[in-house]
Amino acid sequence: MNLLKTILSTSVFAIASVALHAQLPAKVESFPVRDVRLTASPFKHAEDMDIRYLLGIDPDRLLAPYLKEAGLSPKAENYTNWENTGLDGHIGGHYLSALSYMYAATGNKEIKARLDYMISELKRCQDAAGDGYLCGVPNGRKMWKEIEEGNIRASGFGLNDRWVPLYNIHKIYAGLRDATLQTDSREAKEMLVKLTDWMIRLVSKLSDEQIQDMLRSEHGGLNETFADVAAITGNKRYLKLAHQFSHHTVLQPLLRQEDKLTGMHANTQIPKVIGFKRIADLEGNRDWSEAARYFWETVVNHRSITIGGNSVREHFHPADDFSSMLTSEQGPETCNTYNMLRLTKMLYETSADVHFMDYYERALYNHILSTQDPVQGGFVYFTPMRAGHYRVYSQPQTSFWCCVGSGMENHARYGEMIYGHKDNNLYVNLFIPSTLRWGDTQIEQQTAFPDEEGSTLVISPEKGKKEFTLLFRIPEWTKPEALRLSVNGKRQNVRVKEGYVSLNRTWSKGDKVRLELPMHLRAIALPDGSANYSILYGPIVLAARLGKQNQDGMFADDSRGGHIAAGPRLPLQ
Structure with a gap:
């Protein structure tokens, strides 16, 4: 799906x-x-x-x-x-x-x-x-x-x-x-x-x-x-x-x-x-x-x-x-x-x-x-x-x-919060396919998230090697005990601290870091405590298409209220 x-x-x-x-x-x-x-x-x-x-x-x-x-x-x-x-x-x-x-x-x-x-x-x-x-x-x-x-x-x-x-x-x-x-x-x-x-x-x-x-x-x-x-x-x-x-x-x-x-x-x-x-x-x-x-x-x-x-x-x-x-x-x-x-x-x-x-x-x-x-x-x-x-x-x-x-x-503006840095630390906060230029190091993120439950980073220091700490954000929607982290196919110990799993090493050109983030279904109620719920898979709120009929004015004209979906409303029950 x-x-x-x-x-x-x-x-x-x-x-x-x-x-x-x-x-x-x-x-x-x-x-x-x-x-x-x-x-x-x-x-x-x-x-x-x-x-x-x-x-x-x-x-x-x-x-x-x-x-x-x-x-x-x-x-x-x-x-x-x-x-x-x-x-x-x-x-x-x-x-x-x-x-x-x-x-x-x-x-x-x-x-x-x-x-x-x-x-x-x-x-x-x-x-x-x-x-x-x-x-x-x-x-x-x-x-x-x-x-x-x-x-x-x-x-x-x-x-x-x-x-x-x-x-x-x-x-x-x-x-x-x-x-x-x-x-x-x-x-x-x-x-x-x-x-x-x-x-x-x-x-x-x-x-x-x-x-x-x-x-x-x-x-x-x-x-x-x-x-x-x-x-x-x-x-x-x-x-x-x-x-x-x-x-x-x-x-x-x-x-x-x-x-x-x-x-x-x-x-x-x-x-x-x-x-x-x-x-x-x-x-x-x-x-x-x-x-x-x-x-x-x-x-x-x-x-x-x-x-x-x-x-x-x-x-x-x-x-x-x-x-x-x-x-x-x-x-x-x-x-x-x-x-x-x-x-x-x-x-x-x-x-x-x-x-x-x-x-x-x-x-x-x-x-x-x-x-x-x-x-x-x-x-x-x-x-x-x-x-x-x-x-x-x-x-x-x-x-x-x-x-x-x-x-x-x-x-x-999609690129501005995928990564972060401080001193010698590199943070990966969002799982969006992209490349990052960080000084003399290039980072490539390869993922089909959220259709893929994880992401891979390819690290390429220009000078062949570079030491720094890599920190992956561990989202609230996954279970830390189910995480899998590997470098070049070798399993790594995982320890989550303050919402991040960190890995410090001297990186070589072409090193691949793989983080697997299992997702699961969950239901979240409205904040008012009423019996109304959204169903999520990982961070994604699930929805279903119910047809395309009666979508009046779906592409707006220049009328004052043209931004409002004013067509017929389906019964809630």
Whole structure:
């Protein structure tokens, strides 16, 4: 049985280490995606499909909102859907991030040419603005001037009569950040710093209370990107800005380890917590780091289902009642899991706790990988948990939801958590066919997991021999006593410590390490204690196809609700 078919229908160079404060030390460092190349597997297929999707988009239509705001003539009209109804420009920022990751992950020259074009056109917009401003919010200048003067009218999805402009501008901040870190673009770095300086001037006359009032409006992960600018430049004033954009309505209950999430818009909160963790790591702030960990544990252990997703109709439902999850066609949102994986990565790196990787694996295989159609391409907004229902996939010329933006990025980032390293230790965390370049050593992982219950590493030091410790993650779904580990066919003693089995030796070119990981069936109940279960084999949540009839709008048009699978719903009994 091909298990994956049943579910399918951080940087090129490290952020500069800055002595802003005593930083939280990384216990495991993930490899930048440029050091990892995927080989034949469903993950590689998803990466290839994503390249096709990225190249199928007209960059001039994504750039149109930015050119209009800069007073320049657009070369094409805006795309439709969310891109011309108030959230104009948000996909342009995601697109920049996706191109940056994809070029780093593959070296694809067409992707690099598209990235260079995007940066050059965005730079033209910023230069025309003259003050560092770069955004696609329609008639944004008038709105930003009101905010600068203290005239703030905020609501959950609005700010001064615009659709979440802070969320919108965060996407271009993040895009420039990713272009800086993934591709070493000096132009992107200069643009990022100029845009951040513009924001400092914008809020310079506002009180902390006024800024907190403004943050009632969804604002993405602005605190994270400003902290990243602080790390990139070594300038403390950007860390001050990151603090100013940290929403205390969300932070304070987390510091007290109180779950106040019920009813809140889920993906509004997750990026804020990513920012809390990023600031904590730069400052060595263990209280904020623990707040982020508490949020993660609350969401993963009490508010998520087995595929790794959370929320119904975009909001956190009561933790003790998952009934809406089982009946709604608007189940877990892809953006939420995208951001939960980003938070998971950060928490794992400063703890080396394998429980983070167990969640990461399950969410990656069962949610993220499955949100791209493997034949036609396209990305999913909602994954209904309602039995027998279906999902809607985006199309390159019609669909510009938030989950299209994060979806473009998802399938370019598969390489970033397969392996990790610290000092002379190499960690193997995910069983995905790939090659790794680690200094002067190449590692090739050969596996058909999860159809194969194990994985083989081929180790090839350039200089013939190299001594290091190899650590395999032992997943929570296997039985340690059933493990089998061998080197060049010779059985090795197995001892599991802190979730890893380790092997230290001087490795020779062509050494083969084989780890066998027996899988078994198990049932996992919903967190609310109700008599509802998922059946898993290893990390894979099993599912069955129930036919293809009445899947209305399975490939979305450009209507406002085109991302919702609104066709007939089968009876639950």
